[in-house]
Amino acid sequence: MLSQPRYLSSARAAASAFARQAGFDEHASGHVALAVDEALCNVLKHGYDRREDQPIWMDLSPLIEHQAVVGIRIVIEDEAKQAPLETIRSRALEEIRPGGLGVHIMREVMDSVEFEHREGNVGMRLVMIRRLPSAGSRVKYGANQNGSAAAAQPGQEGHKAAST
Amino acid sequence: MSNTEAMDVRVEERDGAVLVVPTGDVDLHSSPTMRERLRKAAAGKPLRLIVDLSAVPYMDSSGVATLIEAMQISRRQQTLLVLCGLQDRVRSMFQIAKLEQVFRIVPTADEAMKA
Numbered sequence: 001m002l003s004q005p006r007y008l009s010s011a012r013a014a015a016s017a018f019a020r021q022a023g024f025d026e027h028a029s030g031h032v033a034l035a036v037d038e039a040l041c042n043v044l045k046h047g048y049d050r051r052e053d054q055p056i057w058m059d060l061s062p063l064i065e066h067q068a069v070v071g072i073r074i075v076i077e078d079e080a081k082q083a084p085l086e087t088i089r090s091r092a093l094e095e096i097r098p099g100g101l102g103v104h105i106m107r108e109v110m111d112s113v114e115f116e117h118r119e120g121n122v123g124m125r126l127v128m129i130r131r132l133p134s135a136g137s138r139v140k141y142g143a144n145q146n147g148s149a150a151a152a153q154p155g156q157e158g159h160k161a162a163s164t
Numbered sequence: 165m166s167n168t169e170a171m172d173v174r175v176e177e178r179d180g181a182v183l184v185v186p187t188g189d190v191d192l193h194s195s196p197t198m199r200e201r202l203r204k205a206a207a208g209k210p211l212r213l214i215v216d217l218s219a220v221p222y223m224d225s226s227g228v229a230t231l232i233e234a235m236q237i238s239r240r241q242q243t244l245l246v247l248c249g250l251q252d253r254v255r256s257m258f259q260i261a262k263l264e265q266v267f268r269i270v271p272t273a274d275e276a277m278k279a
Contacts, residue, residue, distance in 0.1 A: 005193035037224045093262045098229035108260045
């Protein structure tokens, strides 16, 4: 897709439909769509600084273990500038201000959220996994059972400090 | 379609309050429209600003950010901001963002008039 906000709804719909096909209920599929939305927003705002002519790739695949589907794996890649991985985190939740929630939301609704640098010093890769409840997902009702998994420290979100 | 045309937002006055009623998903594409309407609605410094979300099936963090901004503006000018009509997915978003206790949230617009 191109780096335009108008395509977010289509990406959400695709992610949600894929999650449903993989066996997730409507509630969990909605959270998968939310994670995709937040990930893409990070790319649009922080990776590409809202330039609307840049590429983003999203790959949806079943997570397979022992020849059975146990969840879904989502990979989002871009050609944006590479952010230091240690700076990609949520703002402190008690610090009530607009912005800075995207990474926290992704970590709350997915079992695994990993940012990587793409090969060649250009672009980021985000790999997110959500397991089915029967396959040991630790996500429950949209929040991790053990509370917030996001780093609750002031800092940066996505590709650079989030302020929107 | 530009960002400022990305969603329908109805604004009406009711018994001294201003009621803002967005319709449709609130995401990075449509939230600038809601932000603009909320800013205009708050500019008149009403005693009560009600955001009726009953026609919003989905909201991402950009929508939440817009509401936090409206809350900050409202507090500065002593306007009471009340949210109502949250659908399940939107309420879930507030739970995930740990914002349920930060906003005044009631079930309906009628209750928001009395909150």
